[in-house]
Amino acid sequence: MMNGDSTTINITETRKETKGEAPLFAAPRVVASTSVVANTSAVEHPKGGRYKKGIAIFDFILRLCAIAATLAATVSMGTTDQTLPFFTQFFQFQASYDDLPAFQFFVIANAIVTGYLVLSIPFSIVCIVRPHAVGPRLLLIICDTVMVTLTTAAAASAAAIVYLAHNGNSSANWNSICQQFTDFCQSVSGAVVGSFVAVVLFLFLVVLSAFALRKY
Amino acid sequence: MMNGDSTTINITETRKETKGEAPLFAAPRVVASTSVVANTSAVEHPKGGRYKKGIAIFDFILRLCAIAATLAATVSMGTTDQTLPFFTQFFQFQASYDDLPAFQFFVIANAIVTGYLVLSIPFSIVCIVRPHAVGPRLLLIICDTVMVTLTTAAAASAAAIVYLAHNGNSSANWNSICQQFTDFCQSVSGAVVGSFVAVVLFLFLVVLSAFALRKY
Missing domain, CATH: 1.20.120 (Four Helix Bundle (Hemerythrin (Met), subunit A))
Incomplete structure (x- = not known):
């Protein structure tokens, strides 16, 4: 759950950063970043x-x-x-x-x-x-x-x-x-x-x- | 460490996939995918x-x-x-x-x-x-x-x-x-x-x- 929350927050942050860049420059970035999608804990959660x-x-x-x-x-x-069951004169x-x-x-x-x-x-x-x-x-x-x-x-x-x-x-x-x-x-x-x-x-x-x- | 390893492997895989695509098409992808970079454990590791x-x-x-x-x-x-320091006849x-x-x-x-x-x-x-x-x-x-x-x-x-x-x-x-x-x-x-x-x-x-x- 925590990981899911942090994903949503970070999306908005990085969106601002990358919006100003030209698409051409973004191309190598895609390579580096889509790879990480497979690494999120969402895959591991069910098990x-x-x-x-x-x-x-x-x-x-x-x-x-x-x-x-x-x-x-x-x-x-x-x-x-x-x-x-027995007692003396003084105490039981x-x-x-x-x-x-x-x-x-x-x-x-x-x-x-x-x-x-x-x-x-x-x-x-x-x-x-x-x-x-x-x-x-x-x-x-x-x-x-x-x-x-x-x-x-x-x-x-x-x-x-x-x-x-x-x-x-x-x-x-x-x-x-x-x-x-x-x-x-x-x-x-x-x-x-x-x-x-x-x-x-x-x-x-x-x-x-x-x-x-x-x-x- | 585990997360770091899987990241490296996935980079090479996705690099091949995206290389053939036009830079223009990659633009919307950047938005969706760079967001996840902030979510990797590599960022959380130092802290x-x-x-x-x-x-x-x-x-x-x-x-x-x-x-x-x-x-x-x-x-x-x-x-x-x-x-x-004292003892009786029988034991100490x-x-x-x-x-x-x-x-x-x-x-x-x-x-x-x-x-x-x-x-x-x-x-x-x-x-x-x-x-x-x-x-x-x-x-x-x-x-x-x-x-x-x-x-x-x-x-x-x-x-x-x-x-x-x-x-x-x-x-x-x-x-x-x-x-x-x-x-x-x-x-x-x-x-x-x-x-x-x-x-x-x-x-x-x-x-x-x-x-x-x-x-x-």
Whole structure:
């Protein structure tokens, strides 16, 4: 589209220049210039457009999958709450995601990413409708890169804590808590897996956008 | 470069066609065809080339900074070793990075990223020398995206454990170990900060590559 616009503008500019010249002098010019007509991007558009439209549709589908993954991770982690059936005189044993800061960060980060993905859907649709639009594509790749970092940070920090909850650490004298809170550990592990799936989907989104941005 | 080549080939073809025509007939053609000359990429190349060369040089500098950051993080974490001055009858109190799996992962991941960055330097130089080459640029953006995930995962998991070492967690009955191992905690925190700096530099690298890939 951009190339088409610039062609029209330049026609009027060069028309003024060449109008004053004699036809005889113009003859060699024709030779040099008609050659370039075959070189315009108008010839390349149909093939590149179909290719880019395919990428945009795949981008849209991946985005829907990523929404499912991050939403499942958020809900799975956010609703985790286990109360043990026994209690002492002083307190009841209860485990919830907000006991551990890493899990709180996980829920917040995944909620933000889910919100971003929902808001990015219209831009993805714009990229399907107008495969050659560079603006939305560039916006998507920049935001996706930032969001892949946020998702990875949330997933990795939660994974580190989940590992500790499962195995404990004898050097630091931290005990495993998963022997008591089995259900809690299971749903938390599931949430971490869901978040890592979202990270992989995001990686594909960024790579696809890079391919869609490249020239032919 | 591609556009420049095809222009030269087409010149010779059309020269043959138009040579036989009378100069007078060529006059209206001049108007329609010289217009396209302004649209060739030969006109856009100097501006776009300089812009892309600037991006490539900035990419190279950022890459050197990222090497420094990840190398500092790796060395800082890898050489951390603290032995407390007191000991009981049975064992000596000692803290090293390989006591905690998250820190081991941190060292390995940062070493891999440092190695990748050193190997990517030649490709970055190729992008400076040939600003319009799409291949190395695309390779760099894909590998950078994978590496930003690895760096973020390492930094975030180590940060989660460092937070736990500093503050402990009363719900899970995990005690803070930084009250004893102060030097250990300090150098580990420094390494995590270095790794997060590398993450930010990587984000800039990916965004720069996206801008370099886009069309005009």
